[in-house]
Amino acid sequence: MSGLLWPGDHRAGDIFTDGAFLDAMxxxxxxxxxxxxxxxxxxxxxxxxxxxxxxxxxxxDLESVAVEAESGGNPVIPLVRLLRSRLGAGPAATWLHRGLTSQDVVDSALMWCAAEAVAAISTALDSQVTILARHTIEHRHSPMVARTLTQQAVPTTFGLKSALWLRGVLDARERLDLLRFPVQLGGAGGTSAAVVELAGADADIAALVARSSTVAARELGLEPATPWHSVRTAITRIGDAALECTDAWGHVANDVMVLARTEIGELSEGAGGGSSTMPHKSNPVLSVLIRRAAIAGPPMASTLHLAAADAVDERTPGGWHVEWDTLRTLLRRAVVAGDQTTSLLDDLRVHTERMAENLAAAGAAVTSEQSTMAEIAGHPAASEYFGAADQFIDAQLERARAITQKDEQ
Structure with a gap:
């Protein structure tokens, strides 16, 4: 796919391209x-x-199938026609697609491509867990100013900030683990009537349907399932999980952009991006592109839910059709953003001296709460005001270890 207007698109490779979807069908x-x-x-x-x-x-043939898909509203019809013509006479051509409907092929292919995309996202998240755990441990005691509503608040540590980024990534990773990728094999109206008819009156219908679903799912690496034609939770759950990932990455990107401002200077990207006209610039380009994906994601996830809410009959006109490219775009962009986030975190420059300088420059303002609390308690203020930061850090590091150990098993 061309990434001219979505810089970084090449990071997703062939995942969910038109060619990949044709192959999935x-x-x-x-x-x-x-x-x-x-x-x-x-x-x-x-x-x-x-x-x-x-x-x-x-x-x-990819181009011809795409063009001819307009006449029937989906790419399965021209694909099946083309394959049958080239298979020639014989049982393979005769039995191709028998018992299926276009929705079975499209939905199962969507699941196959989505599973591939989610696997790539999971790999990125696992790498981020490792990197963020490293940052958290290294900077457990690196002091800095906590900021709320854009203003300096109280002292904190960069280790705790990193631990909160880690929490978002871990939450997203857990969400992905809950996803299921079911086959869709219901036939024209979701009854598998054509298969039952082909099998004959003496067939054990329950065994027939279970066997065919299990075998097809095994061949595809998906999960066996009864037909889910107009119940679109399989789609919306995948979209929601991808959105939780881009939310977590957007949080990281936004923090990096703020703390990389020239006047703050507490973080910087490993390389940064240049300007077409200003030689001095080193823009936080990866953070900008990650934020772009986080902003673009919610409307697409909303579209998937609108399509699900618009479900009618056994195949939804328009609502079903709008899902395909929406899910593809959302997942492909999530794959790109995930890889960009891994690169951002791995090369992140943490300027602890500048953090300490900014904290010192804030003076008594950032310890005003501490002074009030100490006065109420009737004792002198402690030398530090980091509260239970260490314990909160440990909680996320323990979650990270559990994920790491699980992946190693």
């Missing part, structure tokens, strides 16, 4: 053919190999 068709044969519905020779199906298409 081919995977679904092949997996279903294997499932039909395993269930005893399709005859010998009807099974389709993914590589064999891929070999039937050329690079030019």
């Amino acid at each position: 081919i995977r679904v068709e092949a997996a279903w053919s294997v499932a039909l044969a395993a269930a005893g519905v399709a005859p010998a020779g009807a099974e389709l190999d993914v590589d064999a199906l891929r070999s039937l298409l050329t690079d030019a």
